[in-house]
Amino acid sequence: MHANGATAVVSTSPNEFLVSIKGEGIYSFKHNRWKLIIPLQDSIYQLKRIGDYIMGVGDRGRFIRLHERTGRWKTSFFPTSQRLWNIVGNDSGLVITHAGTQLLVSLDFGVNWKVISLFKELSVRPIIRSLTLQDEDLYVGTQIHKQNGGLWKYTLSSQQLVPVLHDEETMVSSIHVDNSFLWLTTGSCQTKKGTFAFRNHRDNKWHSLTCEIEERAFLGMVHSGEHIYVCSSKDEYGYSRIYHVDLSRMTLEPVETIKGHCFCVAVSAEDLFLAGGEECKWMKASLKETKILH
Known part of the structure; x- marks a missing residue:
């Protein structure tokens, strides 16, 4: 299903997402059903x-x-x-x-x-x-x-x-600001220099989180309650990764992979929807159950 993959997603209501499918348009995804909202090339x-x-x-x-x-x-x-x-x-x-x-x-x-x-x-x-x-x-x-x-x-x-x-040396691919912190992701698809970093508004000291795999770039992030997820560009095998941010250990923990660049992640009622350049994934109930949509 939707072999062209997706480039953007947003949560619109509990358990509902709007998804930009490459070459087709904007779809609504709810209760495991798709509906075309805006046809668009x-x-x-x-x-x-x-x-x-x-x-x-x-x-x-x-x-x-x-x-x-x-x-x-x-x-x-x-x-x-x-x-x-x-x-x-x-x-x-x-x-x-x-x-x-x-x-x-x-x-x-x-x-x-x-x-x-x-x-x-x-x-x-x-x-x-x-x-x-x-x-x-x-x-x-x-x-x-x-x-x-x-x-x-x-x-x-x-x-x-x-x-x-x-x-x-790198682009700033996404930014998030809240009352306490400034967060950003960076990267370069030519080198493995992707970072996820943050700083407190009260000082100028930046903190970077580490992960086991050297990523070329982190393309996006989403903040939902106490949870933060970031997603990477694709590797030499054609797959990117979605990470959960563990601030207690200052690490990025991989939770899923997706084919193509992972452009965006959205969260709705503890469900995650991953927009990958060559496939979409719906992750039910905060990673407890995964449903892959091809």
Whole structure:
């Protein structure tokens, strides 16, 4: 089933997921049944609940918006040929995505957009790879860039951009912020330098977790209650791994594999859904039972 695999997944209600299936569109998966919601040829690389909407971005600047209550949807393109990886927002109507070195910002749930040139003061500008939003602060991760790669923080109210972490060898593939910690995953598909790291807001000391396998990259993470899961890029055999974060031991414990790059993991009512580039996996009841969907 769905031999093309998946590129994004989001939990929409207990035991229900929306999944971007490569070359087919956005599906609902509930009670072990699939239903096509939005037919679409372009892959979506993040699905995110923002207000009453599920929004997504992906290949060739593709943007989708689905109203959860009415089921009405629309899809369009931003004026870019680049793949868009992240979209963030809040219940007040703020929506932010990215294109190259620019931020695309909406204040009305994606109806109208304006452009912010994020790195205009830099002589050599990095390409945006990842975003996360906490109140007025937008955290921005870059693709690999020797001079200005790494993690930046942009404050929306003051329009101030400050560096947080310089990294010239890896991309910052995903970011998460809570009241106590800043978390990120990094990697490079050319070398085995993938990391999962975090720091407390009260200091500048970064902590990295270890795992037995050297991963080229960690592509995504999900935080659900006390649990954190991260997923890797595929190895030389074509498989990636999903890890559970054990902070007591400061290790990443492998819990499952999946064929192709594992782009995303979503959690709903203790079920996990894994979006792999060549297959999907539904993991029932927090790893106690696994159901593989091909």
